[in-house]
Amino acid sequence: MNAYEDQRTVELRRVDAPGAPGAPGEYDGYADATIELRAVPAAVEPGTLAAPVEAAAPAAGDAAAAPAPAVRLSAREAFGRFWPLTKGDRPRLALVCLCIVLGVLGETAAILLFGEITDTALRAGSVSAFWRPAEQWIALTVVGAITGYLGNWLAAWTAERFVMRLRARVFSHVQELPPDFFGRHRLGDLVERLTGDIDAIEQMVVSGVVGAVSAVFSVLFFSAAAIWMRWDLAVATFALAPLFWLAARRFSGRIKTVSRQERASDGAITSIVEESLSNVLLTQAYNRKSAEEQRLAREARTWMRASVTGARLSELYQQIVVVVETVCVLAVIGLGAWEISAHRMTLGELLAFAAFMGYLYPPIQSLGHLGLTFTAATAGAERLVEILDAQPAVSDPAPGAGPVPERAHGHVEFNAVGFRYPGAEADALRGVSFAARPGELVIVTGASGAGKSTVSKLLLRFYDPDAGGVTLDGHDLSRLPLAFVREQITLLPQQTLILHDTIAANIACGRPGATRHEIVGAARAADAHDFIAALPDGYDTRIDAHTAHLSGGQLQRIAIARAMLRQAPVLVLDEPTTGLDALAARRVIEPLRRLMSGRTTIMITHDLNLAPDADRILVLDRGHLVETGTHAELLAWGGAYARLHASQNGGRG
Numbered sequence: 333m334n335a336y337e338d339q340r341t342v343e344l345r346r347v348d349a350p351g352a353p354g355a356p357g358e359y360d361g362y363a364d365a366t367i368e369l370r371a372v373p374a375a376v377e378p379g380t381l382a383a384p385v386e387a388a389a390p391a392a393g394d395a396a397a398a399p400a401p402a403v404r405l406s407a408r409e410a411f412g413r414f415w416p417l418t419k420g421d422r423p424r425l426a427l428v429c430l431c432i433v434l435g436v437l438g439e440t441a442a443i444l445l446f447g448e449i450t451d452t453a454l455r456a457g458s459v460s461a462f463w464r465p466a467e468q469w470i471a472l473t474v475v476g477a478i479t480g481y482l483g484n485w486l487a488a489w490t491a492e493r494f495v496m497r498l499r500a501r502v503f504s505h506v507q508e509l510p511p512d513f514f515g516r517h518r519l520g521d522l523v524e525r526l527t528g529d530i531d532a533i534e535q536m537v538v539s540g541v542v543g544a545v546s547a548v549f550s551v552l553f554f555s556a557a558a559i560w561m562r563w564d565l566a567v568a569t570f571a572l573a574p575l576f577w578l579a580a581r582r583f584s585g586r587i588k589t590v591s592r593q594e595r596a597s598d599g600a601i602t603s604i605v606e607e608s609l610s611n612v613l614l615t616q617a618y619n620r621k622s623a624e625e626q627r628l629a630r631e632a633r634t635w636m637r638a639s640v641t642g643a644r645l646s647e648l649y650q651q652i653v654v655v656v657e658t659v660c661v662l663a664v665i666g667l668g669a670w671e672i673s674a675h676r677m678t679l680g681e682l683l684a685f686a687a688f689m690g691y692l693y694p695p696i697q698s699l700g701h702l703g704l705t706f707t708a709a710t711a712g713a714e715r716l717v718e719i720l721d722a723q724p725a726v727s728d729p730a731p732g733a734g735p736v737p738e739r740a741h742g743h744v745e746f747n748a749v750g751f752r753y754p755g756a757e758a759d760a761l762r763g764v765s766f767a768a769r770p771g772e773l774v775i776v777t778g779a780s781g782a783g784k785s786t787v788s789k790l791l792l793r794f795y796d797p798d799a800g801g802v803t804l805d806g807h808d809l810s811r812l813p814l815a816f817v818r819e820q821i822t823l824l825p826q827q828t829l830i831l832h833d834t835i836a837a838n839i840a841c842g843r844p845g846a847t848r849h850e851i852v853g854a855a856r857a858a859d860a861h862d863f864i865a866a867l868p869d870g871y872d873t874r875i876d877a878h879t880a881h882l883s884g885g886q887l888q889r890i891a892i893a894r895a896m897l898r899q900a901p902v903l904v905l906d907e908p909t910t911g912l913d914a915l916a917a918r919r920v921i922e923p924l925r926r927l928m929s930g931r932t933t934i935m936i937t938h939d940l941n942l943a944p945d946a947d948r949i950l951v952l953d954r955g956h957l958v959e960t961g962t963h964a965e966l967l968a969w970g971g972a973y974a975r976l977h978a979s980q981n982g983g984r985g
């Protein structure tokens with residue numbers, strides 16, 4: 333019986349919740365090798381199941397503190413929303429289910445053989461009667477092992493593919509969302525949604541289905557076998573089964589609430605860690621170490637309370653199940669003893685019957701657990717659906733909506749443009765009109781919040797205007813493919829964007845496929861070649877946004893080289909010298925002039941050093957275009973521009 337006992341350990345660990353003391357009873361000892369397949373579905377597996385349950389749960393009062401998700405779904409809606417993503421893998425899922433059914437059938441037959449061995453070989457003391465059922469049992473075990481192996485392997489494959497596909501889909505969608513979406517969501521929380529929440533949904537959709545099939549077929553076959561053996565005994569013991577469902581139902585509402593809290597807390601903790609580490613300079617320079625620690629501790633406390641309450645709920649559920657199970661098992665033993673004493677049953681039959689009962693409870697429990705897993709995963713689904721339902725602010729025009737030029741000349745026009753950010757109370761731009769012809773430099777200036785950056789966002793079509801229109805060479809931007817617009821317009825943002833890669837790759841991302849010769853040429857034109865060549869690994873030096881050992885001015889020149897390589901006819905410079913000291917700013921002016929030459933340049937800036945070079949200067953004030961002209965004209969006019977200029981030159985006008 334050693335082999336059984338070993339397997340029983342597996343069975344108990346897998347079927348009972350972690351840490352749940354007590355076995356379903358001695359009958360569980362008759363588990364056999366096919367147990368592995370039944371345990372595969374992660375949703376049924378206590379370890380995985382317990383995760384959302386245990387890790388959740390605030391005290392009742394804490395539930396109110398959970399940030400309310402914008403989307404509320406029932407488990408069925410959540411499942412329906414993500415099930416279509418299994419398309420393409422359904423034949424494999426069907427094969428997994430077939431393996432499960434074969435495995436359960438094998439288990440059923442093995443238990444019957446065990447009853448036979450007990451009566452014909454053990455009780456009769458006959459070795460010869462042992463061999464035939466033993467051979468059959470071994471054959472069944474080998475078939476079970478093969479189907480178990482195949483089923484587990486395919487199930488893992490399908491589950492991982494689902495995760496990959498879902499993550500790719502959400503990631504691709506997120507990348508199309510407008511900048512204000514990222515303003516409303518913390519980065520760490522988004523990271524958590526793309527990792528933890530996606531895993532939770534997998535638990536519901538793929539592992540959930542596999543787990544449900546496994547549990548349903550186990551219940552069907554074992555109960556059919558038990559009824560076939562002794563329907564009266566079976567009915568008597570089945571009467572207690574609904575108690576499992578009642579227990580699961582009782583707990584599911586609270587678990588959903590605490591799971592929401594747990595998912596939100598996970599997101600908050602990841603956000604705090606991410607924000608703190610990326611702002612470590614601010615933390616150190618402003619002595620904010622203890623403030624940051626307190627921020628983390630606050631969230632961690634919420635998470636801990638949720639986690640402990642979740643563990644308590646889970647444990648309570650488990651213990652109730654253990655008591656119900658023990659009552660059921662004792663009922664079987666008691667009835668069996670009575671039947672044996674009345675010679676209506678043999679010992680082998682009783683053991684086989686009890687084994688079916690012992691085998692029946694775990695899948696019944698699993699079904700209850702699965703309900704809880706679905707409930708917990710729904711909280712993750714709500715958070716992902718919130719992202720997937722967020723609409724990109726702009727979309728590609730329908731194919732054939734209008735002619736698409738091969739390449740733009742760079743004639744940009746704003747015609748009475750009005751725009752208000754989603755959810756904002758005031759217009760960011762109102763009735764703004766101007767034009768920039770190929771090769772011209774147009775400077776957009778004005779006080780903070782005047783609407784300068786909004787001009788660049790509309791030009792790059794991060795948003796469409798609410799009124800008026802923006803055209804490129806006379807084509808309304810909304811009628812041009814997005815990819816075309818962004819190929820024709822190069823943005824040099826205020827903050828230099830660095831990829832975690834070599835300097836060469838950072839420059840080449842302006843034009844994928846650029847040769848080393850072209851990269852070096854662009855770096856020379858950007859005055860970046862000398863300092864790059866002086867680095868130990870030259871162009872192959874790996875840099876990173878946070879660890880780059882390069883100055884702000886050097887990074888800016890790498891960005892200029894990237895823009896040079898791009899060769900787009902329109903250039904948008906957003907505060908190109910902000911954050912640089914006077915010397916570094918002077919060093920980027922010349923490369924900038926080279927970059928601007930021959931291109932339509934819209935420069936958004938407070939810094940008026942390049943203003944005398946501009947063909948036109950636009951002064952914005954609270955979304956209105958209040959002055960337009962050259963530097964000399966506007967100075968002579970003596971209005972807002974003259975005041976701005978004077979403020980920068982210490983009142984010298």
Ligand SMILES: Nc1ncnc2c1ncn2[C@@H]1O[C@H](COP(=O)(O)OP(=O)(O)OP(=O)(O)O)[C@@H](O)[C@H]1O
Pocket residue numbers: 511512515753754755756759760778779780781782783784785786787
């Ligand atoms: N995502 C947003 N949601 C709501 N309002 C926004 C958003 N972004 C900007 N605004 C508002 O739109 C107005 C114009 O903002 P914009 O960023 O264009 O100003 P700006 O002139 O570039 O300012 P700064 O010089 O400080 O960068 C401001 O009142 C700002 O508060």
